[in-house]
Amino acid sequence: MSLIEKLFSLKDQTAVVIGGTGTLCGEMAQGIAEAGAHVVVVGRSQEKGAERVSAIEAAGGSASFIAADVASRESLESLLKEVVSTHGQVDILVNGAGVNSPTPVLDIEDEEFSRILDINLGAVLRSCQIFGKQMLSQEKGGSIINLGSISGLGPLSRVFTYSASKAAVHNLSKNLAREWAEQGVRVNTLVPGFFPAEQNRKVLTEDRIAAIMGHTPAKRFGEASELLGATLLLASRDAGSFVTGVEMIVDGGFSAMSI
Ligand SMILES: NC(=O)c1ccc[n+]([C@@H]2O[C@H](COP(=O)([O-])OP(=O)(O)OC[C@H]3O[C@@H](n4cnc5c(N)ncnc54)[C@H](O)[C@@H]3O)[C@@H](O)[C@H]2O)c1
Numbered sequence: 001m002s003l004i005e006k007l008f009s010l011k012d013q014t015a016v017v018i019g020g021t022g023t024l025c026g027e028m029a030q031g032i033a034e035a036g037a038h039v040v041v042v043g044r045s046q047e048k049g050a051e052r053v054s055a056i057e058a059a060g061g062s063a064s065f066i067a068a069d070v071a072s073r074e075s076l077e078s079l080l081k082e083v084v085s086t087h088g089q090v091d092i093l094v095n096g097a098g099v100n101s102p103t104p105v106l107d108i109e110d111e112e113f114s115r116i117l118d119i120n121l122g123a124v125l126r127s128c129q130i131f132g133k134q135m136l137s138q139e140k141g142g143s144i145i146n147l148g149s150i151s152g153l154g155p156l157s158r159v160f161t162y163s164a165s166k167a168a169v170h171n172l173s174k175n176l177a178r179e180w181a182e183q184g185v186r187v188n189t190l191v192p193g194f195f196p197a198e199q200n201r202k203v204l205t206e207d208r209i210a211a212i213m214g215h216t217p218a219k220r221f222g223e224a225s226e227l228l229g230a231t232l233l234l235a236s237r238d239a240g241s242f243v244t245g246v247e248m249i250v251d252g253g254f255s256a257m258s259i
Helices: 003-008 023-034 046-058 073-087 110-136 160-183 206-214 224-235
Strands: 014-018 038-043 062-067 092-095 142-147 185-192 247-250
Touching: 014 023, 014 073, 023 038, 023 046, 023 062, 023 092, 023 142, 023 224, 038 046, 038 073, 046 062, 062 073, 073 110, 092 110, 110 142, 110 160, 110 185, 142 160, 142 224, 160 185, 185 224, 224 247
Parallel strands: 014 038, 014 092, 038 062, 092 142, 142 185, 185 247
Antiparallel strands: none
């Protein structure tokens, strides 16, 4: 077996990718499957789920789709039950369902604030509780990758609720990493910079794009496939064995930029 294979192969593992119907996590699901794991793509859209499963199978990987709504604890519990009854275990969990809104701070209403916090933070907590309990009971533990954001590292204009939710996700990952490391469950945050996707379509106005480019040393948006190296490092039991509680930033230098 080559060193690369030994470090990064996910063969015989099961990964649950929540938000795998979306742009970034869809690509992550693809990469995890191509590294050898069976991927359970999770989202609300049957159609997008089926498309991703077909793309994975066309590339020689193995995948299935389960519909779930992360707003509901029951939905996540039945997801776990179905995955465990079919595959026996969960080795990798990606928490990537996310929503955003460009509402100015003074105009944010309670309903919107609660909804964004509940999907971006509450659901990640619920999912970590439900799947973390399963991983803690497994001999080989597991790896949880929560999707954070550079807006969780420092104040980013126009997306306050989103930023607050992501800052809390970073904190949650570190808390769980500390609590679960000894039992072999690693919890990390993958922190993308700017990648055009469905949830940020409304936020990426022309002036916003100019501001982003002015603050990104790489002078471009990221492409979803550029998250795969970091994803496989965090997912892999071998390559990532001593990596827990980190914020893995993939942002073309955005967070390193000042003047
Ligand atoms: N695109 C970026 O630039 C960027 C940057 C930093 C972080 N992120 C994070 O990456 C993750 C993926 O986002 P994306 O940019 O690919 O957006 P996306 O909109 O393409 O994907 C988000 C997915 O989450 C799903 N989702 C939303 N609410 C859900 C619910 N209640 N139950 C189940 N699924 C639900 C959506 O259906 C969609 O498939 C998000 O957590 C996002 O905050 C994205």
